Amino acid sequence: xxxxxxxxxxxxxxxxxxxxSGPRQVGKTTALRAALAQTGGVYExxxxxxxxxxxxxxxxxxxxxxxxxxxxxxxxxxKVAQWTEAIKQLWDREGRTMRLCLTGSAALTVQQGxxxxxxxxxERILAEHWHxxxxxxxxxxxxxxxxxxxxxxGSMRFLTEPERWAEYVRDAIVEPALGRDLLQLxxxxxxxxxxxxxxxxxxxxxxxxxxxxxxGQLQGRGTLPTLGRYLRLLESAFLVSGIDKYSGxxxxxxxxxPKLIVHDNALLRAFERPVDAPLAPAxxxxxxxxAVGARFIEAGWATHYxxxxxxxxxxxxxxxxxxxxxxxxxSSPTDEPSLCGLRRFCTRHPEFxxxxxxxxxxxxxxxxxxxxxxxxxxxxxxxxxxx
Numbered sequence: 001x002x003x004x005x006x007x008x009x010x011x012x013x014x015x016x017x018x019x020x021s022g023p024r025q026v027g028k029t030t031a032l033r034a035a036l037a038q039t040g041g042v043y044e045x046x047x048x049x050x051x052x053x054x055x056x057x058x059x060x061x062x063x064x065x066x067x068x069x070x071x072x073x074x075x076x077x078x079k080v081a082q083w084t085e086a087i088k089q090l091w092d093r094e095g096r097t098m099r100l101c102l103t104g105s106a107a108l109t110v111q112q113g114x115x116x117x118x119x120x121x122x123e124r125i126l127a128e129h130w131h132x133x134x135x136x137x138x139x140x141x142x143x144x145x146x147x148x149x150x151x152x153x154g155s156m157r158f159l160t161e162p163e164r165w166a167e168y169v170r171d172a173i174v175e176p177a178l179g180r181d182l183l184q185l186x187x188x189x190x191x192x193x194x195x196x197x198x199x200x201x202x203x204x205x206x207x208x209x210x211x212x213x214x215x216g217q218l219q220g221r222g223t224l225p226t227l228g229r230y231l232r233l234l235e236s237a238f239l240v241s242g243i244d245k246y247s248g249x250x251x252x253x254x255x256x257x258p259k260l261i262v263h264d265n266a267l268l269r270a271f272e273r274p275v276d277a278p279l280a281p282a283x284x285x286x287x288x289x290x291a292v293g294a295r296f297i298e299a300g301w302a303t304h305y306x307x308x309x310x311x312x313x314x315x316x317x318x319x320x321x322x323x324x325x326x327x328x329x330x331s332s333p334t335d336e337p338s339l340c341g342l343r344r345f346c347t348r349h350p351e352f353x354x355x356x357x358x359x360x361x362x363x364x365x366x367x368x369x370x371x372x373x374x375x376x377x378x379x380x381x382x383x384x385x386x387x
Contacts, residue, residue, distance in 0.1 A: 001031070002020070002027065002028070002031035002032075002035075002125065002127055003031040003032075003034040003035050003038075005125060006018065006020070006031060006032060006035035006101065006125070007035045007038050007039055009123065009125075010035060010039050010041070010071055010099055010101060011039055015099045016121060016122050016123045017087070017091065017100045017101070017102060017118065017121050017122035017123070018099075018100070018101040018102070018122070018123055018125060019101075019102050019103075019104070019122050019123065019124045019125065020032065020101065020102070020103040020104075020125045020127060021103065021104045021105070021124065021125075021126060021127065022105070022126055022127025022128060022238065023105065023127070023128075023129055023173075023177075023237075023238035023239075023263065023264070024105045024172075024173050024176055024177055024181070024238075025152045025153070025154050025155070025172060025173050026127050026128070026129055026130060026152065026153065027127065027130075027153055028075075028103050028105075028127050029045075029075055029103070031127070032073055032075065032101065032103060035101075036071065036073060039071060040069065040070070040071060041064075041069055041070070041071030041072065041073055041099075041101075042060070042063070042064040042067065042069045042071070042072050042073065043073045043075065044060045044072070044073070044074050044075065045074075045075040045076065046074060046075060046076045046077060046078075046079040046080045047075055047076035047079060047180075048079065049180070051079055051080070051081055052079060052080045052081070053080065053081050053082065054080065054081060054082040054083060054085060054086035055086075056080065057074065057080055057083060057086040057087065057090070058086055058090065060072060060074065061090050061098060064098065065098065069098075070097060070098060070099055071098070071099045071100070071101065072098055072099075072100055072101075073100075073101040073102075073103070074100075074101075074102050074103070075103045076103060076104060076105060077102040077103065077104050078104045078105075078181075079180075084117035084118060085117060087100070087102075087117075087118060088117050088118060088121075091118075091121055102122075105176075105177065105181050105237065105238070126380065128298045128299070128379055128380065129150070129151070129152075129238070129263055129264045129294070129298055130151040130152070130153065130264075131151075131295060131298075131376060131377045131378060131379050132146045132151075132373060132376035132377045133373075133377035134151070134377075135151040135156075138153070138156075139151070139153075139156045141156075143372065143373060143376065145159075146265075146291070146376060147265060147284075147287050147288050147291050147376075148265065148269060148279065148284075148287060149165075149265065149266055149269050150264040150265035150266030150267070150268075150269070150291075151264070151266070152169060152173060152264065152266050154168070154172065155168045155169055155172075155173075155266060162274075162275040162276035163274075163275055163276075165270075165275070166269070166270040166271075166272075166275040169266050169267065169269075169270035170270050170271075173266075173267070174198075174239075174267065174270070177237045177238075177239055178194065178195060178198065178237070178239075181237050182194065182233055182234075182236075182237055188230070188233070189226075190226070193218060193226070193227075193230065194230045194233065194234075196218045197214065197218065197227060197230050197231065197234065198234060198239065198240065199271070200214055200218070200260075201234070201239075201240040201260045201262055202240075202262055202267055202268050202271050203271075204260055204286075205260060205261065205262050205265075205268055205286050205287065205289075205290035206259065206260070206261060206286045206289035206290040206293060206314075207259065207260060207286065208257050208258070208259045208305065208307065209257060209258065209259075209260060210257040211224045211227050211228065211257065211258075212224070213257075214227060215227060231258065238263050239262070239263060239267065240260060240261065240262050240263065241260075241261045241263065241297050241303075242258025242259065242260055242261075243258060243259045243261055243293070243297070243303050243304055243305060244256045244258065244259075244304055244305075245257070245304060245305060245306060245307060246304035246305065246306045246313075246316040259293075259305045261290055261293040261294055261297060261303075262290055262294065263294050263297070263298065264294065265287055265290060265291050265294075268287060268290065281331070281332065284331055285330075285331035285332070288329060288331045288359055289314055289329040289331075291376060292314075292315065292327070292329050292357050292375055292376070293314075293315055293329075295375060295376055295377075295378040295379075296315060296317050296378065298378075298379070298380075299378040299379050299380050299382065300320055300380050301317045301318060301319050301320065301323075301378075302317065302318040303315060303316075303317050304316045304317070306326070306341075306345050307341075308341075308344075308345075310341075311340065311341035311344050311345070312341045313326050313327070313328065313341055313342050313345045314327055314328050314329045315327040315329070316345070316352065319387075320380075321387065323386065323387060324351050324352045324353065325352060325353050325355045325370075325386065326342055326345050326346055326349070326352040326353065326354050326355065327355045327356070327357055327370070328341075328342050328354075328355070328356050328357070328367075329356075329357045329358075330356065330357070330358045330359065330360075331359040332359065332360065333360055333362060334356075334358070334362065334364070336364065339354075339356075339364065339367065342354050342367070343366075353368060354366065354367045354368065355367065355368045355369070355370050355386070356368070356369045356370065357369075357370050357372055357375050358372065359372065368386070370385075370386050371385065374386075
């Protein structure tokens with residue numbers, strides 16, 4: 001648990017700066033407050049439409065010292081102007097006894113500040129979107145509900161009122177991530193274009209889309225490099241990733257059309273019209289494939305796809321312990337001809353094991369079936385049966 005990890009690290013006498021980063025509304029603040037309740041310390045939040053300055057950080061630090069506190073936690077530190085310079089000066093003071101925990105939702109902004117000014121002074125703790133096992137334990141979710149509605153903890157109490165649930169996801173998660181975490185913190189010349197690109201991603205999850213095709217669907221004019229940069233910004237906000245084609249050629253990799261993966265399926269469902277309409281089989285298939293891809297990405301696996309003319313493999317993944325899997329995702333019964341792309345890829349790349357993640361129970365010769373619940377419960381510390 002995040003809380004336990006924070007307690008251990010903040011209790012160390014020589015603790016580095018602890019940086020907790022991750023998506024909005026996944027429990028970072030809750031975990032941090034729970035940890036402080038156990039360790040003691042002062043909590044301050046910079047999550048405001050009105051930006052704070054480095055002077056505020058100094059004042060928070062000094063107030064904590066006057067109160068005899070040994071831990072200061074600052075939520076959404078990226079909202080503070082010149083925060084890295086202030087933190088560095090305070091942290092490097094002779095005789096310092098204060099321990100520090102920072103959180104941030106805009107990964108790119110936080111990481112740039114850390115690498116530029118605070119190298120060697122911090123450890124990073126990454127909070128992921130919730131996986132299936134957590135959703136089942138905390139909310140009694142089913143595999144079907146997890147695939148269709150994802151799991152943002154704060155939204156789960158509204159699932160019996162789909163329109164209210166969708167409004168919460170849009171207003172409490174999407175809008176702050178786009179409007180605060182990105183538009184306020186990055187030089188974005190065409191904010192409408194960024195929002196449209198997000199709209200394309202939630203409309204086309206787990207689909208390979210060329211930037212040229214994306215460009216044709218957008219109302220605003222944007223160069224292909226601009227679209228690529230905006231997609232990376234969406235990834236830094238833990239919203240959308242564009243995964244590349246697997247290839248031994250770095251040049252070809254850079255030129256490949258991205259496959260769009262949305263990090264939590266709640267972001268898909270909240271924009272359906274109507275929200276609670278039954279998903280058509282093809283649409284559910286995209287939801288299922290997207291949920292599988294998102295779990296590998298969130299768990300830190302290098303995640304790609306593969307395509308050669310008509311042959312395609314949904315995901316080509318490399319795990320943190322060297323696992324190499326080529327994966328087909330099927331939401332309905334499949335047969336041998338539909339796996340020809342998988343078999344051709346594994347013939348060319350025998351170091352990869354051919355695997356199937358299926359919504360229905362089925363076994364196919366020469367292909368390993370990965371347990372669906374285990375795949376959807378994948379996380380960074382997971383030990384799996386497909387090591």
